[in-house]
Amino acid sequence: GRTVWHLPGKNPNAGNPAMVPVDLAENTMGAIFTRAGYATMRTCKKGNSYAAANAKFTVRRESSKRGGTDETGSAWHGEQVLNYLDERQANKDSKPFMIYYGFSHPHDPRNGKVDLLAKYGAVNHTDKNSLPAANPKQPVMPVNYLDAHPFHHGHPGLRDEVNVSGVWERRDERTIGNELGREFACSENIDIQVGRVLKKLEEMGELENTYIFYTADHGIAIGRHGLQGKQNLYEHT
Numbered sequence: 001g002r003t004v005w006h007l008p009g010k011n012p013n014a015g016n017p018a019m020v021p022v023d024l025a026e027n028t029m030g031a032i033f034t035r036a037g038y039a040t041m042r043t044c045k046k047g048n049s050y051a052a053a054n055a056k057f058t059v060r061r062e063s064s065k066r067g068g069t070d071e072t073g074s075a076w077h078g079e080q081v082l083n084y085l086d087e088r089q090a091n092k093d094s095k096p097f098m099i100y101y102g103f104s105h106p107h108d109p110r111n112g113k114v115d116l117l118a119k120y121g122a123v124n125h126t127d128k129n130s131l132p133a134a135n136p137k138q139p140v141m142p143v144n145y146l147d148a149h150p151f152h153h154g155h156p157g158l159r160d161e162v163n164v165s166g167v168w169e170r171r172d173e174r175t176i177g178n179e180l181g182r183e184f185a186c187s188e189n190i191d192i193q194v195g196r197v198l199k200k201l202e203e204m205g206e207l208e209n210t211y212i213f214y215t216a217d218h219g220i221a222i223g224r225h226g227l228q229g230k231q232n233l234y235e236h237t
Contacts, residue, residue: 007050030056033098039088043080044102057100059084065104068111068124074103074186078193085200101197105186106220109165112185119188122181125166131174132166138177139184144236146226147171153232160229167228176223183222 006019025031033040034056042057045064054060061080067073081101088097111124121137148171149156156162162169167179194214201207219237221227230237 004048004050008052025050025052025056028053028056029098029100030054034058037096039093039095039097040100041081041084041097042100042102043077044100045104045107063104066107066109066111068113068117070113073111073113074105074189074193077101077103078196081197082200085197085204089204101194103190103193105190106183108160110179110182110186112182113189116185116188117181120181120184122178122185124182125175125178128168131170131172132178134174135177135181137181139180141173141176142180142224142236144224144234145173145176146223147173149226153227155231158229158231160231161227164228167222171223171226171228179222183220 007024008020021027028050030040030042030053039059040057041059041061042054043061046062047064054062061084063076065073065076070076081099084099087093109124112122117123119137120139121135123132125132164179166182167175170176198207198212201210218230220230221232221234221237224236225232225234227234227237
């Protein structure tokens with residue numbers, strides 16, 4: 001986590017060899033696979049990233065997509081991968097490939113698609129002065145739900161704890177239930193987009209010839225222990 005803030009372009013002191021090796025970009029994933037003869041492709045959100053490392057990918061299609069439609073949400077990232085695979089197929093490209101397939105969700109704002117939100121009894125709530133509607137389809141409260149953290153944890157004013165759209169500083173059950181529903185809707189959409197790519201790989205005859213690693217950088221609180229964000233060391237995060 002610390003390294004990214006010392007990368008070239010982040011601040012005036014960035015690029016200090018004591019913090020960042022001068023050949024760092026050449027030893028990142030895109031660079032290594034490209035040198036090994038792979039066609040490399042990357043799609044994900046923009047920001048908090050390392051441009052020099054990103055540039056080592058053969059193809060880059062990046063944009064932050066956290067909206068509630070196919071054009072503004074996770075389906076956009078799925079389309080980038082599918083289009084890339086279509087191009088390979090059309091060109092009869094037999095070169096091995098490595099794809100970094102990232103998403104902008106479920107990072108907030110968790111603006112889910114209407115049909116998936118309905119499944120989890122949630123809405124994309126934007127009115128800071130009112131509560132979202134109660135809905136029996138909303139996820140149940142986590143067993144470790146609290147309406148406030150039980151002690152001062154050192155950073156109560158962090159952005160994730162006070163400024164997440166749809167939650168802000170609220171910790172009541174209606175707000176948390178709605179936000180969990182939004183989280184579930186966004187996560188299910190990611191499942192759908194991954195499924196689309198798996199189906200395409202199967203159609204191409206490449207699924208059994210492809211290693212797939214699914215991972216994430218962290219979890220999130222959303223009401224657990226009275227917290228909302230990720231700046232804590234509880235197991236859920």
